[in-house]
Each structure stands twice: as C-alpha cells, then as structure tokens.
Amino acid sequence: MNTKAEQSRGTSAGDIGKLVLAGLVLVAGIVAYSWYDNDGSVPQSVLVLGVIAAIVAALAIAAFTAPGRRVKGFVAESQFELRKVVWPTRDETVKTTAVIILVVVVLSLLLGLIDLILKSVVLDWLLKLGS
Known part of the structure; x- marks a missing residue:
C-alpha cells in the first residue's frame, strides 16, 4: 500500500483549458474521419492515421495537466507493483x-x-x- 498522503487539489483553469483543447482535438479527428469518409476522396488508411494522430495529440496535451500527471504516476506505481508479483x-x-x-x-x-x-x-x- 502506498504511504504517501493524498492531496486533494482542485484543477486549475489552465488544466481545464488544456483538457478542453485535448477534447476538441479528439473530436476534430473523429469529425474529420466521418466527414471525409462519406466523401470518399481520401483513402481509408489516411483517415485512420488521422484519427490515431488526433488520439495521440489529445493524450499528449492531456498529459501536461495535473490529472494527466496523476494518471502517469498511477501507471508508474502499477508497473512497480506488477514487478513484485510472483507468477x-x-x-x-x-x-x-x-x-x-x-x-x-x-x-x-x-x-x-x-x-x-x-x-x-x-x-x-x-x-x-x-x-
């Protein structure tokens, strides 16, 4: 069990703006996929790569927020605990x-x-x- 004290801090306005931007990038990627898929002028592989790029960009933007840092810390601690498991x-x-x-x-x-x-x-x- 982790002995660190949990700190409940609110999300700052900058973090909220970054999370909204990440959401907008993700939605833009999905809308672009849907828009150009109906058109048929862009190959399917390019559309899929565009959605993947939008997901990666949204995750990268969200990683620089306080909740994103907490998620990264959680994943790092989970990997550390998995190394302790005796299979x-x-x-x-x-x-x-x-x-x-x-x-x-x-x-x-x-x-x-x-x-x-x-x-x-x-x-x-x-x-x-x-x-």
Missing part, C-alpha cells in the same frame, strides 16, 4: 488446471447423479402414489 511456473499452472478440470468433472457427475435420483423419485414414486 506461477508452467508446471504449477498445468497441475492447478488439471486439478480444476478434475473437480469440475467430478462435481458435474455428482450433480447429474443427484438430478437423476431426484427425477426418478419424483416421477416414478411420488406421482404413481398419487394416481
């Missing part, structure tokens, strides 16, 4: 998977047997007693 070996994974498959098969056979017994009890014995 199972291939042998452990195969053995665990085999045990799970075996348990599923055994439980489904047991549930099928219980269903068969209950069906025979209800249909053969109880319903015949009532008639």
